[in-house]
Amino acid sequence: MSCSVALPETLHAPLLCVGACTVGGLVLWLLWRLLSGFRIWVLGNGRLLSPELGRWAVVTGATDGIGKSYAEELARRGFALMLISRSQDKLDDVAKSIEEQYNVETRTIAVDFGKSDIYPKIEAGLTGLEIGVLVNNVGVSYPYPEYYLHVPDLDNFITNMINVNITSVCQMTRLVLPRMVNRSKGVILNISSASGMYPVPLLTVYSSTKAFVDFFSRGLHEEYRRQGIIVQSVLPFFVVTKMTRIKKPTLDKPTPERYVQAELTTVGLQDQTNGYFPHAVMGWFTTKLVPSFLVMFFAARMNRLQRTGYLQRRKQRELKNGLKTD
Numbered sequence: 579m580s581c582s583v584a585l586p587e588t589l590h591a592p593l594l595c596v597g598a599c600t601v602g603g604l605v606l607w608l609l610w611r612l613l614s615g616f617r618i619w620v621l622g623n624g625r626l627l628s629p630e631l632g633r634w635a636v637v638t639g640a641t642d643g644i645g646k647s648y649a650e651e652l653a654r655r656g657f658a659l660m661l662i663s664r665s666q667d668k669l670d671d672v673a674k675s676i677e678e679q680y681n682v683e684t685r686t687i688a689v690d691f692g693k694s695d696i697y698p699k700i701e702a703g704l705t706g707l708e709i710g711v712l713v714n715n716v717g718v719s720y721p722y723p724e725y726y727l728h729v730p731d732l733d734n735f736i737t738n739m740i741n742v743n744i745t746s747v748c749q750m751t752r753l754v755l756p757r758m759v760n761r762s763k764g765v766i767l768n769i770s771s772a773s774g775m776y777p778v779p780l781l782t783v784y785s786s787t788k789a790f791v792d793f794f795s796r797g798l799h800e801e802y803r804r805q806g807i808i809v810q811s812v813l814p815f816f817v818v819t820k821m822t823r824i825k826k827p828t829l830d831k832p833t834p835e836r837y838v839q840a841e842l843t844t845v846g847l848q849d850q851t852n853g854y855f856p857h858a859v860m861g862w863f864t865t866k867l868v869p870s871f872l873v874m875f876f877a878a879r880m881n882r883l884q885r886t887g888y889l890q891r892r893k894q895r896e897l898k899n900g901l902k903t904d
């Protein structure tokens with residue numbers, strides 16, 4: 579037996595209209611998403627980052643991984659490079675290789691971003707430079723995923739991570755942004771992390787510092803975009819670097835060179851970006867499709883497994899070396 583309720587005929591036309599508008603709206607939205615995706619990931623905005631913004635590019639954490647790749651790619655585009663990192667030897671090597679390869683001027687400043695008294699030295703080193711691009715890249719993570727209270731040397735760990743991951747971004751921006759505002763142009767790229775898109779248990783401090791970088795960048799972009807300044811929040815997933823200890827690149831874990839080339843095409847098109855198409859798909863999936871409690875649950879599980887593996891390997895090493903500890 580079927581039971582149907584007939585709608586009054588007067589409602590047919592308005593309902594049809596609502597249905598057609600909904601379908602039309604969805605089609606337009608999909609088309610818009612496809613077109614903007616094509617604009618970002620296929621056409622890109624590769625020409626925006628040129629020395630017309632200012633002769634110098636400044637990169638923090640420039641001697642390895644993602645920072646080194648930014649330095650090389652910006653040198654390839656003709657920028658003179660100010661490289662800021664910890665070890666003078668490594669800075670000299672990178673500077674020499676960039677000068678030889680790209681025929682641009684380089685300068686270096688060796689500082690430990692874990693300290694908070696380094697900014698007068700950096701300010702002196704930047705005096706007189708016309709800076710078009712600042713890449714706030716320097717960052718540190720955990721030696722291995724760990725519960726907060728079990729992090730070795732927690733007191734110093736907290737100070738170091740906040741100084742490197744947060745203070746450096748705020749202070750470098752304080753030093754560079756005024757000159758960009760004076761010239762009404764400039765680009766600041768702040769390297770956050772996909773770990774800043776949701777809490778990542780057992781990497782909680784790192785994840786929280788990266789959420790700060792993301793919020794700072796987006797807020798600042800809105801404050802200064804009308805004055806010609808672009809501040810972009812960059813949130814990579816895994817990239818093959820010393821930090822991740824991943825050795826073999828795959829589609830979802832690119833080399834830093836590949837990541838940076840892709841990321842630079844998004845500048846001016848996205849204020850907040852995962853920077854690389856497969857990472858953008860992962861970002862969309864984990865923020866729009868999967869509830870955040872599930873993302874946190876699986877992240878915690880993955881990190882607990884990594885922690886167990888790391889501690890077991892460490893114990894085996896210690897036993898092998900005859901340094902048995904309890």
Ligand SMILES: NC(=O)c1ccc[n+]([C@@H]2O[C@H](COP(=O)([O-])OP(=O)(O)OC[C@H]3O[C@@H](n4cnc5c(N)ncnc54)[C@H](OP(=O)(O)O)[C@@H]3O)[C@@H](O)[C@H]2O)c1
Binds near residue numbers: 770773816
């Ligand atoms: N790799 C990834 O999968 C990934 C994913 C998301 C976000 N990120 C972010 O991307 C950025 C770069 O990461 P990465 O993987 O390229 O790191 P990396 O390979 O470990 O390189 C880090 C760079 O920063 C420098 N550095 C580290 N601590 C420093 C300190 N206290 N003072 C001065 N310089 C210091 C290092 O110099 P030394 O060689 O002297 O140590 C090196 O040049 C970080 O902000 C990170 O959080 C990375």
